[in-house]
Amino acid sequence: MPNERLRTVMADAGWTYASLAERVDVDPKSVERWVNLGRTPRRGTAVRAAEILGEDLHALWPAFRRARAARASSPELVALYGQRAGAPMSAFVDMLAQARERIDVLVYAALFLHEMYPRLNDLLRERAAEGCVIRIAVGDAGSDNVRARGQEEKFGHGIESRCQLALMHYRPLIGVPGIDIRTHGTTLYNSLYRADDHVLVNAHVWGVTAYRAPVWHLRRSGEGGMFDTYAESFDAVWSTATPVRHER
Template identity: 35%
Template structure:
């Protein structure tokens, strides 16, 4: 008996005949679902949309998904940057004692977050070195990246906006911002404890690309590979001036 399906149909004031008509199936088929038969995926999706509930609420997974084995190098992998909780970013920077490094084209999700500005400022006041590398809006690589993502000049505009938003931090001791003209294969966010590497995939914005979390104590070689890349770009970047 699928009690959840029956309750959802009752809440929507739909009968088995109504559901069958919407989906183009026989009412007997809907009644079999109500008694516990599991529909094909396309029918599960359609019923869930019709009733306005999550598919998993009507048909929970039959078996829990197996937990993938932990990687000996990556502490965690997020399929998309937008899935990284804000608390993870906050904890990353707030835990810094010696250094914070940020390498992005624009990083607007941080630049537009007043709370993150506060964290960066506080850590700088406590003695941490905060270095931020933003893409030079006039760089041909930013123009090309915008074209690859299908957003044209929007990426350069975001870089300009991020620069304006981050600029007040330049007045604080311990914080430095530079502009780079480099092709980025990863955006990097790190402290002396962890590295978050946001991969860059062709044609996709960074927010939709994976993020790899690396612990610098347990995977020093992998972490230092990313940090070394940051250092090379930092050396070639130019100071952001008002």
């Protein structure tokens, strides 16, 4: 898959395949393959390129973070991040961008998605147009469980307003073929971000805000594993959620 993050960084700064290749001391065709084919360069080369571009190495090539972060006792574990704040935005965006069949998002608000990646709705429209089935479940601002989460995290009514704002972000997608938006009032034990056979699980810790809680990246490797457990959990919540309609 193309490395869209690298393509954007290069375009914004005016780098061409040839000019970056000259600075990094590689063949221009290598840079072209990094961008168009999503190839990952050797670590030393990648470090030089990231420094020249002024970009985080792991944001450009998440594989290096995964290689360092994953200490898998399970074949499904791809990476483990101590805090969501420590996971690069590209870990979320690249996974969603590569989805071909399904995207599922289960959150209360997760405003960071739209704040850090303003093209999120465009990306979801593009994936839906290519045949992806997309299901987004955000928190019902009026539910007891959402209010309780605000008290537990000492965030008060702020979490209710964040749920409302999240729904405002997603409202332009209502009615788009292939995209379904719902609200739910369940206890949110984990926020889930699924794309085909990959899922990012943001575990929730009592009294701790989501960005300080850990995230693990799972890849489905067979039936009945951890991935399937979270996928089944999403389906259970989805069955209780309320569809969001166009405002009259």
